[in-house]
Amino acid sequence: MTVTEIPTRRITTAKAMAEAIALEMRADPDVFVMGEDVGPYGGIFGSTTDLFDEFGADRVIDTPISETGFIGAGIGAAIEGLRPVVELMFVDFYGVCMDQISNHMAKIHYESGGAVKVPMVLMAAAGAGYSDGAQHSQCLWGTFAHLPGIKVVVPSNPYDAKGLMTSAIRDDNPVLFLFHKGAQGLVWMKKNPRSIADVPEEAFTVAIGEAALAREGTDVTIVTLSLSVQHSLDVAEQLEAEGISVEIVDLRSLVPLDRDTVLDSVAKTGRLLVVDEDYESFGLTGEIAAVVAETDPTMLKKPLRRLAVPDVPIPYARTLEYGILPTREKIAAAVKDLMA
Amino acid sequence: MAMGSASTVPVVDVATAGLRASIDPAGHRPKEENMNSPNRLDLYRGMVRIRRYESRILQEYHADKKPAWDIGAGLIPGEMHLAAGQEPTAVGVCAHLEKGDAITAPHRPHHFALAHGVDMNAMTAEIYGRTTGLCRGKGGHMHLFDPGNHFSCSGIIAEGYPVACGQALAFKRRGTDRVAVAVAGEGAANQGAFHESLNLAALWNLPVVFVIEDNDWAISVPRSRSTATASNADRAAGYGIPGVRVEDNEVEVVFEAAGAAVERARSGEGPSLIEIHTLRLWGHFEGDAQAYRGADLETVDERDPIPRYATALLESGDLTEDRILTIAAEADAEVDAAIAFAVDSPVPAPEDALLSVFA
Numbered sequence: 050m051t052v053t054e055i056p057t058r059r060i061t062t063a064k065a066m067a068e069a070i071a072l073e074m075r076a077d078p079d080v081f082v083m084g085e086d087v088g089p090y091g092g093i094f095g096s097t098t099d100l101f102d103e104f105g106a107d108r109v110i111d112t113p114i115s116e117t118g119f120i121g122a123g124i125g126a127a128i129e130g131l132r133p134v135v136e137l138m139f140v141d142f143y144g145v146c147m148d149q150i151s152n153h154m155a156k157i158h159y160e161s162g163g164a165v166k167v168p169m170v171l172m173a174a175a176g177a178g179y180s181d182g183a184q185h186s187q188c189l190w191g192t193f194a195h196l197p198g199i200k201v202v203v204p205s206n207p208y209d210a211k212g213l214m215t216s217a218i219r220d221d222n223p224v225l226f227l228f229h230k231g232a233q234g235l236v237w238m239k240k241n242p243r244s245i246a247d248v249p250e251e252a253f254t255v256a257i258g259e260a261a262l263a264r265e266g267t268d269v270t271i272v273t274l275s276l277s278v279q280h281s282l283d284v285a286e287q288l289e290a291e292g293i294s295v296e297i298v299d300l301r302s303l304v305p306l307d308r309d310t311v312l313d314s315v316a317k318t319g320r321l322l323v324v325d326e327d328y329e330s331f332g333l334t335g336e337i338a339a340v341v342a343e344t345d346p347t348m349l350k351k352p353l354r355r356l357a358v359p360d361v362p363i364p365y366a367r368t369l370e371y372g373i374l375p376t377r378e379k380i381a382a383a384v385k386d387l388m389a
Numbered sequence: 390m391a392m393g394s395a396s397t398v399p400v401v402d403v404a405t406a407g408l409r410a411s412i413d414p415a416g417h418r419p420k421e422e423n424m425n426s427p428n429r430l431d432l433y434r435g436m437v438r439i440r441r442y443e444s445r446i447l448q449e450y451h452a453d454k455k456p457a458w459d460i461g462a463g464l465i466p467g468e469m470h471l472a473a474g475q476e477p478t479a480v481g482v483c484a485h486l487e488k489g490d491a492i493t494a495p496h497r498p499h500h501f502a503l504a505h506g507v508d509m510n511a512m513t514a515e516i517y518g519r520t521t522g523l524c525r526g527k528g529g530h531m532h533l534f535d536p537g538n539h540f541s542c543s544g545i546i547a548e549g550y551p552v553a554c555g556q557a558l559a560f561k562r563r564g565t566d567r568v569a570v571a572v573a574g575e576g577a578a579n580q581g582a583f584h585e586s587l588n589l590a591a592l593w594n595l596p597v598v599f600v601i602e603d604n605d606w607a608i609s610v611p612r613s614r615s616t617a618t619a620s621n622a623d624r625a626a627g628y629g630i631p632g633v634r635v636e637d638n639e640v641e642v643v644f645e646a647a648g649a650a651v652e653r654a655r656s657g658e659g660p661s662l663i664e665i666h667t668l669r670l671w672g673h674f675e676g677d678a679q680a681y682r683g684a685d686l687e688t689v690d691e692r693d694p695i696p697r698y699a700t701a702l703l704e705s706g707d708l709t710e711d712r713i714l715t716i717a718a719e720a721d722a723e724v725d726a727a728i729a730f731a732v733d734s735p736v737p738a739p740e741d742a743l744l745s746v747f748a
């Protein structure tokens with residue numbers, strides 16, 4: 050019997066995204082890319098690396114700084130059957146184009162009674178940690194997840210980024226694909242080695258709406274996503290040496306939310322820490338708490354803990370910024386607290 | 390300054406006409422009647438001061454990001470957009486401003502901040518993220534706020550335009566003759582906020598001067614691939630306000646164009662727009678390899694406006710070689726002192742992050 054090896058190689062999250070887009074573009078002429086600096090530059094965070102060289106200016110379109118215009122144009126093109134992959138450079142810039150996103154991209158399918166489809170991907174960089182200040186460091190996924198009608202995907206590693214991007218492009222719904230700058234594997238930013246990993250060369254999908262057990266454990270469940278998964282994995286390795294067994298649920302998407310995987314894990318460990326780099330109030334951490342509380346609060350041996358950005362804008366100076374971010378140290382302390 | 394219209398856009402081109410050329414092709418404003426005739430030495434000094442500042446920040450920014458370049462590392466972390474090459478814009482415009490006039494600047498703000506009198510020490514300390522900074526370390530280089538000088542920035546493209554309109558509205562309602570200047574790049578002129586602001590300012594006859602710094606590039610996207618019109622003066626015409634495009638990156642030409650616009654705003658005649666064809670001498674942000682820039686990059690040094698102005702002033706006798714050295718040395722001393730002040734200032738305590746969310 051011969052075992053067929055699936056060819057993989059180690060690539061960054063950014064490269065994995067670009068590769069998924071390229072494979073879909075080769076397979077489907079309706080797929081095209083537009084956004085600021087997605088052309089020869091390859092995307093400020095590498096999400097469109099090499100696409101311009103292969104597909105040219107017709108299918109990889111540099112836009113003016115007109116987010117309402119080109120995101121709206123993406124919606125229109127999607128309605129007519131194309132499959133646009135549109136980049137909003139930083140998710141923080143949502144403010145200038147939110148009407149197209151929330152009142153159009155998200156609602157058209159529903160408003161039309163299901164008659165109109167909007168099969169587009171809106172991708173945007175998120176996250177803090179390198180002193181980019183209050184207007185370039187937010188996560189904001191909770192803001193979008195709150196609005197019915199948008200799938201919200203947030204990968205934590207190269208494999209998922211590729212598989213989720215492929216699924217997002219093939220999805221008949223609008224998908225917001227938020228990638229953390231600190232998990233892109235960029236050469237010019239401090240990175241966790243987990244931002245470079247084995248990824249199959251061929252196209253494959255990761256189903257949107259299925260969380261992953263990033264690590265199995267028995268004492269404490271950490272429910273998290275994005276870069277915080279990488280931090281949590283580091284912490285779990287460190288705490289294992291201290292005799293604490295941590296299970297990590299990587300949500301991978303907020304909408305749809307994989308409640309079952311969260312509940313199964315909490316039922317097993319009885320202790321829950323929710324880690325989120327988004328703002329604390331009215332967001333993901335509260336949502337996960339509600340899922341547990343509504344199902345069976347007696348699963349918890351101890352009150353759950355939330356670790357998120359306290360409700361302040363992201364400050365510039367490093368001491369201030371790291372004062373409010375969910376760092377490894379704070380994650381470890383919260384886990385130990387739950388075990389105390 | 391003539392009223393712009395789609396067919397007759399006043400275009401200033403002094404490349405052939407020399408530095409002292411009248412900026413108004415319609416001939417409305419002879420030089421002698423200009424409210425403030427330029428102090429050439431001040432203009433030169435102002436530009437050198439900015440250039441020395443940007444050059445030292447450039448050095449300091451990169452100094453501790455080695456060997457593996459990391460944008461978040463070092464004494465000055467984060468994005469860094471420097472304005473070398475664009476000094477004529479800030480110096481030419483701000484020469485007409487008074488204390489109390491407002492400026493909204495974009496992500497590339499240092500030149501306008503310095504030219505408008507923002508304290509160099511406090512601004513530098515902010516860039517270093519210190520408690521003595523303009524914003525106590527919360528803002529950073531893209532978010533410099535100096536209420537005393539009515540100076541603010543936004544890192545969101547074009548979003549300073551509406552704010553300038555609001556400041557102008559306040560100045561007008563209070564019966565003052567203050568002026569608000571909205572500054573942004575040519576890339577920003579494709580954003581809705583720009584167009585909405587031009588209309589508002591025209592409709593309400595607000596004392597605003599819209600300044601567009603056309604440095605040919607919006608990150609990697611050249612103007613030709615972002616903008617359907619050759620001149621934003623055309624767009625001003627579309628909103629019924631005067632617009633000029635200053636084709637040359639010369640401080641005295643900017644000075645003259647800005648003089649007319651500021652005077653118009655100050656005397657209650659309403660808004661106008663100046664687009665200046667300037668130069669981005671360096672990368673969009675530090676760390677930008679500029680591979681996209683091609684042949685454009687080969688001639689940037691020749692187009693540097695400061696040596697050119699120095700040469701012109703040497704020829705006209707307004708400047709001597711000795712003076713050039715003293716001006717540079719004075720600028721260096723001021724900048725070094727500001728950097729020393731910043732470096733010696735305390736770093737904010739982590740818990741201070743929780744302060745100032747509400748008044």
Ligand SMILES: Cc1ncc(C[n+]2csc(CCOP(=O)(O)OP(=O)(O)O)c2C)c(N)n1
Nearest residue numbers: 142497544545546574575576577606607608
């Ligand atoms: C709304 C918004 N979109 C995109 C960006 C990202 N961005 C920052 S600077 C820039 C280019 C700006 O070009 P221009 O206005 O010409 O100014 P320049 O950088 O050339 O001074 C872009 C696209 C942003 N900050 N805000």
